Amino acid sequence: MLEVYEINTKEEFEAALPVMIDAYTKPFNTLYETIKGPSDDEFVTRFWHWHTADPGSQWIGVRKKDGDKATVGVAEWVLHESNPFEQGNPLPPVDWWSDVYTQNVTEQVVSTFFGGRPKVMSRPHVLLNICCVAPDARRQGAGRLLMNWGRSLADQKGLETFIEATIDGVRLYESTGFTQVEPIILDAKLPEKFKGEDDKKAWLEARHRVLPRPFPVMLMWRPKGADWKEGDEFHFLESG
Numbered sequence: 001m002l003e004v005y006e007i008n009t010k011e012e013f014e015a016a017l018p019v020m021i022d023a024y025t026k027p028f029n030t031l032y033e034t035i036k037g038p039s040d041d042e043f044v045t046r047f048w049h050w051h052t053a054d055p056g057s058q059w060i061g062v063r064k065k066d067g068d069k070a071t072v073g074v075a076e077w078v079l080h081e082s083n084p085f086e087q088g089n090p091l092p093p094v095d096w097w098s099d100v101y102t103q104n105v106t107e108q109v110v111s112t113f114f115g116g117r118p119k120v121m122s123r124p125h126v127l128l129n130i131c132c133v134a135p136d137a138r139r140q141g142a143g144r145l146l147m148n149w150g151r152s153l154a155d156q157k158g159l160e161t162f163i164e165a166t167i168d169g170v171r172l173y174e175s176t177g178f179t180q181v182e183p184i185i186l187d188a189k190l191p192e193k194f195k196g197e198d199d200k201k202a203w204l205e206a207r208h209r210v211l212p213r214p215f216p217v218m219l220m221w222r223p224k225g226a227d228w229k230e231g232d233e234f235h236f237l238e239s240g
């Protein structure tokens with residue numbers, strides 16, 4: 001048996017980190033790999049800072065109800081009761097890599113991923129930022145519990161919901177009321193400044209490590225107040 005709990009302290013967040021690392025490296029996930037960076041400690045501090053700076057952010061976990069009460073899944077839901085891009089969309093400075101090559105690849109991923117949000121999300125909404133379940137706990141309902149928490153929030157607030165889903169998440173999200181909108185491809189191109197022989201070699205190595213191939217993400221959407229079902233009218237653009 002599993003239960004959802006709210007993660008309210010940095011210590012609780014840190015305790016759930018091994019689940020996130022396990023889940024997002026099986027299978028390999030470029031978005032996680034680039035944004036996490038090389039240091040677990042720095043990652044926890046930065047992510048907890050981003051969370052506390054955003055009053056709409058809520059981390060939740062799923063744990064076993066009995067025995068060791070081990071956490072098996074983690075999610076971050078973000079509530080935006082007004083347009084979050086009213087004052088623009090400043091992207092986070094990518095300062096968590098010590099080498100300029102991985103930093104550059106990450107900047108390109110961040111720019112495509114976060115930079116594209118205002119085009120579709122400049123209205124009140126709920127956003128699923130993170131959702132993952134440990135590999136050995138999958139297909140036992142933990143993901144659905146993480147989803148139900150956010151669906152209840154969206155329905156209670158009367159808001160539509162967005163997800164930028166990795167391929168692995170699409171079936172879970174479709175089974176919890178979301179429909180596919182459009183793909184977003186995360187990729188990085190060799191910049192002019194790294195065209196010299198040594199720089200180019202180092203940049204290509206960095207890209208191979210964190211972005212071995214273009215990484216597809218699917219923008220998904222759930223309408224206000226109800227699950228989307230096959231055959232429903234697709235009123236994505238008009239509903240804001």
Ligand SMILES: CC(C)(COP(=O)(O)OP(=O)(O)OC[C@H]1O[C@@H](n2cnc3c(N)ncnc32)[C@H](O)[C@@H]1OP(=O)(O)O)[C@@H](O)C(=O)NCCC(=O)NCCS
Nearest residue numbers: 132133138139140141142143144165166168169171172175
């Ligand atoms: C996506 C993920 C969170 C799903 O978690 P989960 O705990 O296995 O999901 P659930 O057991 O609650 O699944 C609920 C339903 O979703 C669908 N579903 C989930 N995973 C599926 C899969 N791999 N294939 C097909 N359907 C799937 C099924 O309809 C399932 O119901 P069923 O098991 O009764 O058929 C998990 O696979 C994961 O962490 N993947 C790696 C990280 C990731 O990519 N996360 C998404 C980021 S956007």
